[in-house]
Amino acid sequence: MQDSRFAIRDSTTQLHPEQSDALPPASSLPNPSFRILHPDAQDHHVARMAAVALGLTLIENAIPSPLPGVKPGLANIVTLIVLQRFGWRVAAWVSLLRVVAGSLLFGNFLTPGFFLGLAGALSSLAVLAIAQHLPKRAFGAVSHSILAAFAHIAGQLGLVYVWLIPHDGIAYLIPIFAAAALVFGIVNGLIAARLLLRFAPDNPATKN
Amino acid sequence: MQHLKVGDILLIICAAIGVVFLSLKIWTGAAAERAIIRSGGKIFQEVSLAKDQQISVPGHLGISIIRIEAHRARISSDPSPRQYCVRQGWLQQAGEIALCLPNQVSVELVGRDKKYDSLNY
Numbered sequence: 001m002q003d004s005r006f007a008i009r010d011s012t013t014q015l016h017p018e019q020s021d022a023l024p025p026a027s028s029l030p031n032p033s034f035r036i037l038h039p040d041a042q043d044h045h046v047a048r049m050a051a052v053a054l055g056l057t058l059i060e061n062a063i064p065s066p067l068p069g070v071k072p073g074l075a076n077i078v079t080l081i082v083l084q085r086f087g088w089r090v091a092a093w094v095s096l097l098r099v100v101a102g103s104l105l106f107g108n109f110l111t112p113g114f115f116l117g118l119a120g121a122l123s124s125l126a127v128l129a130i131a132q133h134l135p136k137r138a139f140g141a142v143s144h145s146i147l148a149a150f151a152h153i154a155g156q157l158g159l160v161y162v163w164l165i166p167h168d169g170i171a172y173l174i175p176i177f178a179a180a181a182l183v184f185g186i187v188n189g190l191i192a193a194r195l196l197l198r199f200a201p202d203n204p205a206t207k208n
Numbered sequence: 209m210q211h212l213k214v215g216d217i218l219l220i221i222c223a224a225i226g227v228v229f230l231s232l233k234i235w236t237g238a239a240a241e242r243a244i245i246r247s248g249g250k251i252f253q254e255v256s257l258a259k260d261q262q263i264s265v266p267g268h269l270g271i272s273i274i275r276i277e278a279h280r281a282r283i284s285s286d287p288s289p290r291q292y293c294v295r296q297g298w299l300q301q302a303g304e305i306a307l308c309l310p311n312q313v314s315v316e317l318v319g320r321d322k323k324y325d326s327l328n329y
Contacts, residue, residue, distance in 0.1 A: 134215065137213070138213050138215030138216075139213060139215035139216060139219070140212070140216055141211075142211065142212055142213075142216040143213075143219045146219055150223070171234055172234060172235070174230060174234055175227065175230050175231035175234055175235060178226075178227045178230055178231075179231070182220075182223050182224060182227055186220060189216070190211050193212075194211055197210065197211065
């Protein structure tokens with residue numbers, strides 16, 4: 001782990017008394033509201049995974065889509081892998097960080113697009129919280145991916161209906177979105193399953 | 209296939225059936241029961257689709273012929289220059305409509321209850 005690459009860790013190590021005599025010990029800092037956050041290994045891991053997810057979102061945004069809202073959701077591959085490897089909490093962190101940071105990156109923070117992404121991510125995470133308890137022997141990443149994809153589109157359409165277009169007409173779009181969710185759910189799930197197998201925990205190259 | 213487990217395949221099959229079912233359910237409109245024929249903006253005649261017949265409707269340019277056959281309706285002949293409404297072919301679901309704008313004749317199919325009041329462009 002090359003923690004020193006992260007600026008936030010750099011500043012914390014500088015403030016440590018044994019490394020810099022000029023500064024007072026951290027405990028006796030004059031301003032009590034000043035707090036140093038010590039990101040641990042897991043925080044770095046979450047950040048790294050969110051960055052990978054963000055990269056995939058960036059790539060995905062460059063792919064033209066036939067219909068607004070029909071997107072492969074490549075970033076969810078990362079969420080699926082993290083879910084399997086590190087559990088739901090870390091997956092939720094990665095997914096939500098990706099949504100917020102992605103919206104800042106693309107300049108749509110707090111716009112309808114951002115809330116749609118957030119609604120999709122939240123409902124996927126809610127379904128994944130249940131789906132992760134499916135028997136591991138019979139259900140793998142592909143199942144998680146399909147269920148999450150359906151939840152994603154259900155959450156988004158739900159928000160569209162209650163907030164943006166309160167008209168029954170959007171029901172006509174459900175089959176298109178559901179079919180897209182199924183196709184991309186399978187594809188993303190297969191990619192995630194393949195990566196999970198390739199970088200299995202017993203593989204020393206992927207040790208964290 | 210080492211990436212797909214038994215449950216995954218079952219889920220894919222169930223989801224695919226679900227999507228197909230949903231599409232049929234949502235995209236198949238209600239059955240049409242009557243055809244409303246308009247000319248010059250006024251209702252010229254409202255006919256049941258149960259009976260096969262041919263109706264001549266006088267319009268702005270001339271006479272449009274509307275055919276009703278096997279619970280479907282179409283405009284089979286019209287004096288409008290581009291023939292859009294003729295080429296539209298058979299209408300069979302409630303809510304479908306064929307408009308011959310130059311001749312100001314239209315055929316609209318309705319079911320038991322109308323889905324919307326008007327169409328706007």
